[in-house]
Amino acid sequence: MAYLELDRVAKQFGAQTVVDDFSLAVGKGEFISFLGPSGCGKTTTLQMIAGFVDPTRGAIRLEDKNLAAIHPAKRGLGIVFQSYALFPHMTAAENVAFGLEMRNVPRGERAERVRAALAMVGLAGYEDRHPRRMSGGQQQRVALARALVIKPSVLLLDEPLSNLDAKLREEMQIELRQIQRTIGTTTILVTHDQNEAMSLSDRIVVMSQGKIEQIGTPQETYERPASAFVSQFLGKTNDFAGTIDRTVVPTQLVAGSWRAPAPAGLSGPVTVSVRPERIGFGDAGLSAKIMTRIFQGNHWLFQCDSECGPAIVIRQNDGQAQPAEGDAVRLTWRPEDMSVRARAGA
Amino acid sequence: MSTAADERNARAPWALTAPALMLFVGVLLIPLAMTVMLSFHDWGQYKGIEPVFILKNWHEIATDPYYAEMFWRTFRIAILTTLLTALLGAPEAYILNRMSGRWKSIFLLVILGPLLISVVARTLGWALLFGGNNGLVNKLLMSAGVIRSPIPFMFTETGMVVALAHVMMPFMVLSVWAALQRLDPQIENAAMSLGAGPVTIIRRIIMPQIMPGVLSGAIIVFSLSASAFATPAIIGGRRLKVAATLAYDEFLNTLNWPLGAAVATLLLVALVLIVVGSNALIERRYAEVFR
Ligand SMILES: Nc1ncnc2c1ncn2[C@@H]1O[C@H](COP(=O)(O)OP(=O)(O)OP(=O)(O)O)[C@@H](O)[C@H]1O
Ligand SMILES: [Mg+2]
Numbered sequence: 001m002a003y004l005e006l007d008r009v010a011k012q013f014g015a016q017t018v019v020d021d022f023s024l025a026v027g028k029g030e031f032i033s034f035l036g037p038s039g040c041g042k043t044t045t046l047q048m049i050a051g052f053v054d055p056t057r058g059a060i061r062l063e064d065k066n067l068a069a070i071h072p073a074k075r076g077l078g079i080v081f082q083s084y085a086l087f088p089h090m091t092a093a094e095n096v097a098f099g100l101e102m103r104n105v106p107r108g109e110r111a112e113r114v115r116a117a118l119a120m121v122g123l124a125g126y127e128d129r130h131p132r133r134m135s136g137g138q139q140q141r142v143a144l145a146r147a148l149v150i151k152p153s154v155l156l157l158d159e160p161l162s163n164l165d166a167k168l169r170e171e172m173q174i175e176l177r178q179i180q181r182t183i184g185t186t187t188i189l190v191t192h193d194q195n196e197a198m199s200l201s202d203r204i205v206v207m208s209q210g211k212i213e214q215i216g217t218p219q220e221t222y223e224r225p226a227s228a229f230v231s232q233f234l235g236k237t238n239d240f241a242g243t244i245d246r247t248v249v250p251t252q253l254v255a256g257s258w259r260a261p262a263p264a265g266l267s268g269p270v271t272v273s274v275r276p277e278r279i280g281f282g283d284a285g286l287s288a289k290i291m292t293r294i295f296q297g298n299h300w301l302f303q304c305d306s307e308c309g310p311a312i313v314i315r316q317n318d319g320q321a322q323p324a325e326g327d328a329v330r331l332t333w334r335p336e337d338m339s340v341r342a343r344a345g346a
Numbered sequence: 347m348s349t350a351a352d353e354r355n356a357r358a359p360w361a362l363t364a365p366a367l368m369l370f371v372g373v374l375l376i377p378l379a380m381t382v383m384l385s386f387h388d389w390g391q392y393k394g395i396e397p398v399f400i401l402k403n404w405h406e407i408a409t410d411p412y413y414a415e416m417f418w419r420t421f422r423i424a425i426l427t428t429l430l431t432a433l434l435g436a437p438e439a440y441i442l443n444r445m446s447g448r449w450k451s452i453f454l455l456v457i458l459g460p461l462l463i464s465v466v467a468r469t470l471g472w473a474l475l476f477g478g479n480n481g482l483v484n485k486l487l488m489s490a491g492v493i494r495s496p497i498p499f500m501f502t503e504t505g506m507v508v509a510l511a512h513v514m515m516p517f518m519v520l521s522v523w524a525a526l527q528r529l530d531p532q533i534e535n536a537a538m539s540l541g542a543g544p545v546t547i548i549r550r551i552i553m554p555q556i557m558p559g560v561l562s563g564a565i566i567v568f569s570l571s572a573s574a575f576a577t578p579a580i581i582g583g584r585r586l587k588v589a590a591t592l593a594y595d596e597f598l599n600t601l602n603w604p605l606g607a608a609v610a611t612l613l614l615v616a617l618v619l620i621v622v623g624s625n626a627l628i629e630r631r632y633a634e635v636f637r
Contacts, residue, residue: 050535050539052535052538072535072538072539073538073539073540073541073542073543074541075539076541077539078539079535079536079539081530081532081535081536082532083530083531083532084530085530085532085533085535085536086530086536087533087536087537087551087555088555089554089555089632098537098540098542098550099540099541102540102541102542102546103541146540147539150540150541
């Protein structure tokens with residue numbers, strides 16, 4: 001049974017539909033990421049769960065209770081805002097204690113829980129600091145502690161790491177995942193950083209223009225993208241135009257001079273997507289010419305001009321000789337490494 | 347390593363600020379110093395001003411209860427005006443800030459618009475509405491039988507406070523408005539998500555953060571009210587004098603310039619002390635919010 005459920009939720013601002021037909025079932029303790037480009041409606045969806053924005057259509061249920069009937073102050077969700085929204089006139093401890101105070105937790109227990117929450121995010125000893133005297137990463141931790149100390153049923157994170165520099169962001173990602181694993185809070189993270197979504201979440205919800213493109217585990221969305229948008233958005237990919245030829249037996253998938261047994265259920269023009277690291281150089285396959293060769297330490301990056309358009313190939317730097325710029329090569333890959341979709345308009 | 351160039355560089359700031367500096371010294375510092383000196387001069391009905399150094403005027407101000415009462419009234423009116431503007435202006439700014447787009451700009455204009463109209467015109471408006479038997483409101487209420495005699499407004503401290511608060515309101519609203527702009531737009535949502543109700547949010551989250559704005563607005567309103575001339579002159583007239591109108595009368599009616607200068611100097615010194623003192627207090631108290 002789903003713990004948190006969004007049932008065909010939609011939001012319109014005037015004539016503009018910002019979120020449309022959004023259905024998602026989140027299991028208890030799951031870590032979900034909303035991933036999508038800027039303006040695709042991630043924050044709006046999160047704010048509808050939080051109750052700051054009312055859905056135009058659809059229902060949101062938490063443990064089978066309709067959230068629409070519950071005031072945002074009573075939902076008991078923990079929220080970390082992109083700007084942190086810490087209370088600048090309170091110390092770190094007072095910030096964290098605020099939610100407990102609102103719940104009339106007795107003073108002694110409150111102090112103990114605040115101390116424990118700050119210790120958990122690695123801020124023991126910072127109790128009496130004011131937010132403006134803390135670094136971005138420390139403020140972010142206070143915001144996390146403030147959201148977690150109330151033992152929220154769901155933790156909502158709106159791009160909490162986007163204000164941090166790359167190194168700190170990576171550290172915080174690891175820490176966030178560890179904390180979430182330890183206390184097992186159901187978590188929804190909004191991000192437009194695909195690496196962040198991949199490394200943190202159990203499942204990713206890929207969004208584009210207010211609609212869900214795909215829901216799946218990080219591997220699924222990466223290796224079996226449901227749409228061109230998903231494969232483009234999640235890392236680099238090569239899209240080749242191909243056709244499925246059902247006139248021959250057995251039926252064949254043909255892309256340039258590359259051919260393989262056709263997958264079931266498709267016919268006519270298709271798009272073949274292959275990740276650059278899954279393409280190898282062989283004796284048969286797509287003929288191409290290497291335009292540039294870039295050395296990147298642990299791997300080589302080749303930009304090729306193939307008979308089906310430009311292609312990118314990434315090869316591990318395993319010490320073997322690699323083709324040089326200007327060489328004619330054949331590109332090949334295993335059938336299970338590609339995903340094939342019907343090609344519209346051809 | 348050329349010392350000539352260094353010297354030229356060192357002199358450049360002085361040279362560049364010289365015109366403004368001269369203006370400042372010429373129209374502010376020199377007249378101010380002369381006013382202070384004037385307050386130590388002697389004056390007589392027939393002999394006029396005598397440039398000697400005596401403490402007569404200061405002694406008179408210090409001993410005659412008339413002056414104590416008048417200064418006390420000046421600051422009482424200024425404090426009440428400040429309280430009234432804070433009580434009305436802070437919620438006004440908060441509500442204004444919560445309005446959406448177009449309404450916000452319309453009402454901001456409504457609030458700031460009066461600044462474009464002369465203080466005299468705005469105060470005279472009150473006189474037209476409440477001035478004795480002929481005031482519009484008084485006439486209306488009396489003919490409707492709501493009141494028997496006109497509401498006392500002219501020549502009262504209440505009238506002065508109300509009119510001053512009206513004149514000073516934009517300064518308070520602007521100052522609180524500026525503080526509200528510094529608030530994180532999600533701060534109320536953050537408090538709400540932690541379980542705070544609307545009253546708690548205003549009392550625990552909004553108020554402490556806009557307090558510096560309210561207080562700096564209060565300093566502006568207080569100092570402008572304590573030294574205000576036009577509004578007290580029109581509402582209070584000759585009967586209810588404050589420091590500014592008294593100094594004016596001494597200068598232009600009694601022609602006792604030295605006494606007027608002493609009153610003006612005392613007002614200035616008291617104001618500077620109050621403003622600088624409270625400013626230092628506020629900055630210390632709200633160091634975290636100001637940073
Ligand atoms: N209050 C509002 N009124 C009108 N339009 C809005 C409002 N809030 C958001 N929008 C619009 O809804 C769309 C989605 O906004 P949203 O903030 O959900 O995007 P997002 O996915 O969070 O983007 P980002 O990654 O930039 O934060 C945007 O086009 C935005 O202009
Ligand atoms: Mg957003």
